[in-house]
Amino acid sequence: MSFFHIHSHPGRAAGLILSWFLFAAGIVCYFYVAQARHRDNPDDRVMPTVTQMVRAFQDAGLKPAEDQEVQEGAESQPLITRIRASMLWKDTMATTRRFLISIALLFPAVVLGLHMAMFPYIGALFLRFFQFFDKIVALSLLPIIFIAFGIDELSKIMLIVIGVTPTIILDTFNLSKGVPREQIVKAFTLGAGDFAITYRIIFKQILPRILNSIRLNLKAIMLFLFAGEMIASNDGLAYRIALLRRHMGMDTIIPYVLWVALLLFLVDLGMNTLNRKLHPWFQET
């Protein structure tokens, strides 16, 4: 066994242990330090214990937020009603709505990138512009966006659009250009026209790669969304994290961060599974 031999591969058990080792080490270290801090100061709020975090997460998942009105007899309502009225549910729904709108807005970006690659006049019109636009740091535009679009939903969506669409457009452009020229020539000789080649040959071939590209950009999408929510929002997961920061509510912030990571992981897993199911030819190529 050697870490620095190219041909040295870990066995099944060793691979499993190595892949979980850092998770386990991180968790153990955290709780060791947390326990030590709590022995010194039982009111420590920087590193909450497991019990504190579980209790806080339960509260977030079953109770309305402190800034929302609590209905009478809420405790006796059915579990599903309590969950749907809870702070966690409402924040998750608000962020999910914005996230889905942003994902939907990526579709026109894909179509534009595809057309830029396939039709030289469209490419000539847009390519240089988006190459420049891609270099603008989206977060530096935040003040301009809030001034231009206000602080409601539109500004948060625009931040994601400005931050992510140029990357997706240029990625789609490059992927489309990467399809061998022989495929286009062949399709022409089989009687296909410009749009049949664009949508039935090129788009279908690059679609799994575009989905992968979107998957890789999920974190960037969430980053821009969180920036928008933290600065100007009344709901959403990032708004809640920013709000709890003011009260040093680490017992809720840490579960919230893990919850966001879990959601993103599930979206990534879902997209990957969907990609595999929709494009069996791609995974095996």
Place this chain on the structure above:
Amino acid sequence: MGSASIQIHDVHVDYPVEGRGMRRILSGIDLKIEKGEFVSIVGQTGCGKSTLLRLILGEETPTRGRVLVDGWERHQPDLTCGYVPQRYSLFPDKTVLDNVTFGLEVTEFGPFSLLHSARRKRMRQFREEALRYLRHTGLQEADARKYPHQLSGGMQQRVAIAQALIMKPPVLLMDEAFSALDPGTRAGMQRLIKELWRESGTTIVFVTHHTREAVCLATRIVALAEDSAGELGSSVALDLSVPHLDFDSDEEAIRCLIREVESATLPRAGSARARTTPAYN
């Protein structure tokens, strides 16, 4: 299946070379390919064989001169010429059957075929026809459901040929179509294409750097040779009429012809026009 003639008149092709102006690739190519001929284009790497094929396809435009297929100058590839390249011939996202029916489907229904009400019935007919072509090129019905990456190189090229032939093109252009195949598969494919040519009577232009393949398949060989009288690296076409040999022909006759063709592709001084070697007429 009909066939078409190809006329190439005084074609010159120049490519821009970064920082060095233009470089001439083809120099004064004059060539006439009659209907139903099987013409092989041979020559050394980089001599412009594939460029000549792309000119016939309409994928490229000559710097000077004209290329006519069936009497028409064309500005982009179309149904007149079928095309079988060395690689990337099949659409990887489609099964073998969908690859072969693609041309029929898109010709009949356009880019968005799902919107047509008569699609289902016609697709059944297309599939039956595609299966017939696949069987004819030596493939099994079970292969029809596979994706291209699940097939061997030889099988992929069989599908590519079926995909091109199902459209009944008057001209079939093959660009090093068998170059990536192992010798055994290659021999099988050579026999198959010759058999299909005899049956269909389509005009075939076959680009290869394999002289034996050219000699045994074609009724005529066009050798692209360096034009030592012209610009360095540019090619002229030497039009060699050859006796109709086959893979079963006398080995000595095949070797003699190979020597003749290979000597023709060596650099030579002289005219930038196509010449006919009369030895085998």
